[in-house]
Amino acid sequence: xxxxxxxxxxxxxxxxxxxxxxxxxxxxxxxxxxxxxxxxxxxxxxxxxxxxxxxxxxxxxxxxxxxxxxxxxxxxxxxxxxxxxxxxxxxxxxxxxxxxxxxxxxxxxxxxxxxx
Amino acid sequence: xxxxxxxxxxxxxxxxxxxxxxxxxxxxxxxxxxxxxxxxxxxxxxxxxxxxxxxxxxxxxxxxxxxxxxxxxxxxxxxxxxxxxxxxxxxxxxxxxxxxxxxxxxxxxxxxxxxxxxxxxxxxxxxxxxxxxxxxxxxxxxxxxxxxxxxxxxxxxxxxxxxxxxxxxxxxxxxxxxxxxxxxxxxxxxxxxxxxxxxxxxxxxxxxxxxxxxxxxxxxxxxxxxxxxxxxxxxxxxxxxxxxxxxxxxxxxxxxxxxxxxxxxxxxxxxxxxxxxxxxxxxxxxxxxxxxxxxxxxxxxxxxxxxxxxxxxxxxxxxxxxxxxxxxxxxxxxxxxxxxxxxxxxxxxxxxxxxxxxxxxxxxxxxxxxxxxxxxxxxxxxxxxxxxxxxxxxxxxxxxxxxxxxxxxxxxxxxxxxxxxxxxxxxxxxxxxxxxxxxxxxxxxxxxxxxxxxxxxxxxxxxxxxxxxxxxxxxxxxxxxxxxxxxxxxxxxxxxxxxxxxxxxxxxxxxxxxxxxxxxxxxxxxxxxxxxxxxxxxxxxxxxxxxxxxxxxxxxxxxxxxxxxxxxxxxxxxxxxxxxxxxxxxxxxxxxxxxxxxxxxxxxxxxxxxxxxxxxxxxxxxxxxxxxxxxxxxxxxxxxxxxxxxxxxxxxxxxxxxxxxxxxxxxxxxxxxxxxxxxxxxxxxxxxxxxxxxxxxxxxxxxxxxxxxxxxxxxxxxxxxxxxxxxxxxxxxxxxxxxxxxxxxxxxxxxxxxxxxxxxxxxxxxxxxxxxxxxxxxxxxxxxxxxxxxxxxxxxxxxxxxxxxxxxxxxxxxxxxxxxxxxxxxxxxxxxxxxxxxxxxxxxxxxxxxxxxxxxxxxxxxxxxxxxxx
Numbered sequence: 001x002x003x004x005x006x007x008x009x010x011x012x013x014x015x016x017x018x019x020x021x022x023x024x025x026x027x028x029x030x031x032x033x034x035x036x037x038x039x040x041x042x043x044x045x046x047x048x049x050x051x052x053x054x055x056x057x058x059x060x061x062x063x064x065x066x067x068x069x070x071x072x073x074x075x076x077x078x079x080x081x082x083x084x085x086x087x088x089x090x091x092x093x094x095x096x097x098x099x100x101x102x103x104x105x106x107x108x109x110x111x112x113x114x115x116x
Numbered sequence: 117x118x119x120x121x122x123x124x125x126x127x128x129x130x131x132x133x134x135x136x137x138x139x140x141x142x143x144x145x146x147x148x149x150x151x152x153x154x155x156x157x158x159x160x161x162x163x164x165x166x167x168x169x170x171x172x173x174x175x176x177x178x179x180x181x182x183x184x185x186x187x188x189x190x191x192x193x194x195x196x197x198x199x200x201x202x203x204x205x206x207x208x209x210x211x212x213x214x215x216x217x218x219x220x221x222x223x224x225x226x227x228x229x230x231x232x233x234x235x236x237x238x239x240x241x242x243x244x245x246x247x248x249x250x251x252x253x254x255x256x257x258x259x260x261x262x263x264x265x266x267x268x269x270x271x272x273x274x275x276x277x278x279x280x281x282x283x284x285x286x287x288x289x290x291x292x293x294x295x296x297x298x299x300x301x302x303x304x305x306x307x308x309x310x311x312x313x314x315x316x317x318x319x320x321x322x323x324x325x326x327x328x329x330x331x332x333x334x335x336x337x338x339x340x341x342x343x344x345x346x347x348x349x350x351x352x353x354x355x356x357x358x359x360x361x362x363x364x365x366x367x368x369x370x371x372x373x374x375x376x377x378x379x380x381x382x383x384x385x386x387x388x389x390x391x392x393x394x395x396x397x398x399x400x401x402x403x404x405x406x407x408x409x410x411x412x413x414x415x416x417x418x419x420x421x422x423x424x425x426x427x428x429x430x431x432x433x434x435x436x437x438x439x440x441x442x443x444x445x446x447x448x449x450x451x452x453x454x455x456x457x458x459x460x461x462x463x464x465x466x467x468x469x470x471x472x473x474x475x476x477x478x479x480x481x482x483x484x485x486x487x488x489x490x491x492x493x494x495x496x497x498x499x500x501x502x503x504x505x506x507x508x509x510x511x512x513x514x515x516x517x518x519x520x521x522x523x524x525x526x527x528x529x530x531x532x533x534x535x536x537x538x539x540x541x542x543x544x545x546x547x548x549x550x551x552x553x554x555x556x557x558x559x560x561x562x563x564x565x566x567x568x569x570x571x572x573x574x575x576x577x578x579x580x581x582x583x584x585x586x587x588x589x590x591x592x593x594x595x596x597x598x599x600x601x602x603x604x605x606x607x608x609x610x611x612x613x614x615x616x617x618x619x620x621x622x623x624x625x626x627x628x629x630x631x632x633x634x635x636x637x638x639x640x641x642x643x644x645x646x647x648x649x650x651x652x653x654x655x656x657x658x659x660x661x662x663x664x665x666x667x668x669x670x671x672x673x674x675x676x677x678x679x680x681x682x683x684x685x686x687x688x689x690x691x692x693x694x695x696x697x698x699x700x701x702x703x704x705x706x707x708x709x710x711x712x713x714x715x716x717x718x719x720x721x722x723x724x725x726x727x728x729x730x731x732x733x734x735x736x737x738x739x740x741x742x743x744x745x746x747x748x749x750x751x752x753x754x755x756x757x758x759x760x761x762x763x764x765x766x767x768x769x770x771x772x773x774x775x776x777x778x779x780x781x782x783x784x785x786x787x788x789x790x791x792x793x794x795x796x797x798x799x800x801x802x803x804x805x806x807x808x809x810x811x812x813x814x815x816x817x818x819x820x821x822x823x824x825x826x827x828x829x830x831x832x833x834x835x836x837x838x839x840x841x842x843x844x845x846x847x848x849x850x851x852x853x854x855x856x857x858x859x860x861x862x863x864x865x866x867x868x869x870x871x872x873x874x875x876x877x878x879x880x881x882x883x884x885x886x887x888x889x890x891x892x893x894x895x896x897x898x899x900x901x902x903x904x905x906x907x908x909x910x911x912x913x914x915x916x917x918x919x920x921x922x923x924x925x926x927x928x929x930x931x932x933x934x935x936x937x938x939x940x941x942x943x944x945x946x947x948x949x950x951x952x953x954x955x956x957x958x959x960x961x962x963x964x965x966x967x968x969x970x971x972x973x974x975x976x977x978x979x980x981x982x983x984x985x986x
Contacts, residue, residue, distance in 0.1 A: 055137075
């Protein structure tokens with residue numbers, strides 16, 4: 001079962017990770033672990049975000065001004081660094097979404113089974 | 117400052133950022149573990165699972181860090197650490213390079229600090245660019261710039277419109293009573309507006325006034341230097357208005373100058389000049405001038421005006437001024453006239469030193485980078501970033517050059533002190549006055565930084581250039597033994613030949629200067645300096661004749677004194693008066709000749725050869741007919757083919773024309789420094805024409821201190837109010853005359869020695885390298901029966917060919933460059949074939965000797981090596 005899950009897992013496309021993070025954060029601030037878990041759960045375990053990609057991405061997005069962060073105590077009483085979307089981040093998310101939709105459409109057109 | 121703060125702030129922020137990241141990762145792991153425990157895992161397993169899921173913490177943190185934009189700084193730090201490690205692995209290389217750089221940079225810094233102090237730094241006066249000096253131009257062939265006659269000065273001052281002010285100054289000794297004893301100090305005599313010209317106001321009191329210029333010298337005003345006021349009057353705040361007893365007069369202190377005002381450098385006090393008819397002297401040129409240009413006037417416009425005025429004066433006073441003209445120089449150039457060219461020559465010499473040093477280091481680096489090609493090649497093959505590699509090589513070069521610069525600065529600091537200690541501490545050596553100004557200030561450090569950056573570029577460019585077009589195939593083939601090595605050799609050979617070219621230029625310069633110096637030492641002074649001593653003899657205001665008679669009698673009678681005489685000139689050289697022939701006046705009017713008033717013993721003291729007639733004796737007293745003696749040079753020049761004895765000369769003296777019978781001709785007594793030609797000279801008997809100040813010259817036993825005491829006793833037995841000044845041996849006086857040329861030849865000699873050593877190290881290194889690269893070839897040659905001597909010859913010939921190429925190139929340059937130092941040379945041509953051939957042979961021999969060691973190694977090659985090596 002575990003092995004099967006790993007086989008089915010999809011590598012996150014370069015560049016889409018940023019979008020996934022922004023998307024995940026649009027419902028409210030989350031810490032790194034929660035972001036990874038949310039993406040994993042929502043993708044029904046198909047996407048697993050490695051810490052080695054997640055944290056560089058978070059820090060990069062923060063540097064670009066799309067995310068902001070501060071230390072807060074979680075509902076379980078743990079101190080954690082929470083990231084939230086900035087205004088610029090929301091704009092960026094919209095841009096990424098429309099880009100992604102166009103890309104999906106394009107890929108779909110290319111990939112649809114040819115007739116006859 | 118702000119930059120430093122910024123750096124600190126980012127460093128602090130960086131620390132916090134790092135801490136944040138660690139915390140973040142820890143929180144992630146903790147929360148993950150807690151969740152797993154909540155789902156029923158055992159705590160240890162939960163922690164482990166969390167860790168496993170997270171992946172390599174180090175890799176994650178490193179990847180995250182790289183997004184911070186810190187990487188460049190990090191990498192540079194890493195590069196420096198790596199460079200340091202790589203350099204420490206090559207202690208020999210680093211030692212040779214740092215020492216070479218230290219010598220080059222140190223010498224450059226030291227010489228530049230003098231150039232900076234003497235030629236570049238603005239003078240410490242307000243608006244120094246408006247200060248200018250006016251000179252007379254002597255029309256005779258060896259004339260050039262001369263000092264100025266007081267009457268000319270007065271006329272210039274009255275007629276000039278381009279100058280706001282013109283003032284004059286001249287040196288003088290002054291007897292002052294401080295406490296119990298009179299003491300001889302150095303005073304500058306100046307015209308009344310001297311301080312105003314410089315634009316410097318006195319610290320206390322005021323400067324001179326117009327009236328001071330006309331005051332007779334027995335109620336003179338005096339302005340004290342800060343140094344003199346502090347040392348002798350304990351900074352007495354009420355000094356202004358007090359009087360000091362002088363040797364001949366009372367001096368009233370009118371002002372004290374601020375500590376920054378030191379001009380002329382040796383002046384302890386300033387006294388006014390120009391009174392009592394002095395201003396009417398035109399033909400005696402012994403004043404120096406400094407003027408302040410009107411706002412908006414240039415040196416050129418002032419020069420044009422002065423030339424025009426001088427032309428008018430020449431027409432008005434043809435006897436004194438015929439064909440004399442005037443010139444104006446910026447003041448900062450005027451006061452360094454005598455050392456300007458020498459300093460630029462020295463600067464040129466050190467630039468050659470640094471060029472040789474760089475070529476040498478470039479060669480060494482080339483060898484080292486060649487042995488590192490494999491390493492670099494492999495790293496490139498393994499995917500190392502090319503720019504990163506270049507940067508690393510650059511950091512290595514930078515590190516070496518920083519170390520070399522630090523050592524060079526220490527060396528410079530030490531050598532500046534050593535350099536000045538080579539000079540006698542007299543006012544004679546023009547360099548000494550810049551002693552205090554020579555500092556490693558911002559300008560100098562900037563210059564050092566510039567050189568240092570240049571060396572860093574050389575140090576890095578060579579290995580970078582060398583590794584840039586390194587292909588993978590080259591490195592795998594084993595450092596590119598074939599194609600690249602040829603190119604590498606060519607560059608290395610070029611560097612070595614270049615070093616020889618530079619070395620021969622320096623060596624030739626040093627050879628010429630040393631020969632000039634030796635020739636100066638061997639100059640015929642016309643007298644025998646050992647045993648001669650000289651000192652100033654103070655004269656009373658009244659009763660000079662009696663005083664001179666009695667004092668001279670006592671001195672001559674003193675034990676240990678063989679003979680003593682008085683003469684008008686001080687330290688040889690200075691007084692000039694116009695003369696003419698009475699019977700056949702010279703076509704171009706009066707000529708300026710050296711003028712000396714001497715007592716009859718003068719000829720017993722200096723012992724010139726009597727060429728014709730007789731010397732002065734008791735017959736030539738003050739009321740006897742006027743007579744004169746001329747030197748051989750004057751006789752040859754103005755009485756060619758005639759016997760001058762019995763003929764008459766007209767002497768223009770204090771606005772009179774005195775007729776004198778020539779009673780004798782004596783051999784030339786050199787009054788000028790060895791670099792100068794002996795001038796025609798006329799001598800008159802002291803009793804008939806005593807000079808204002810007297811100098812004692814004395815042949816005898818004992819040291820100067822003893823003689824000074826003896827003279828002091830003789831003076832006090834006649835006049836208790838006068839002080840004897842310091843006695844100097846003639847040897848001292850003469851050696852201080854050649855002290856500056858001596859310093860130049862020592863310095864250029866040192867630079868040349870460094871250059872030769874570096875060039876020799878260079879050629880040795882190159883040949884050793886070539887031999888080691890050609891071990892195979894040598895081994896094969898030995899195997900097929902080449903004799904050891906053949907191999908030795910092969911290598912040595914290579915060395916000679918290289919050095920010859922460099923020397924030939926260098927000699928061509930030498931012919932052009934040594935011409936620039938013509939004024940520093942004495943009785944030798946800048947392209948003296950003997951010197952040039954000599955240094956070329958010397959250098960060639962050194963080069964062959966240096967080639968011999970690698971040649972021996974080549975000859976001892978074991979033929980088996982060829983088999984083993986590949």
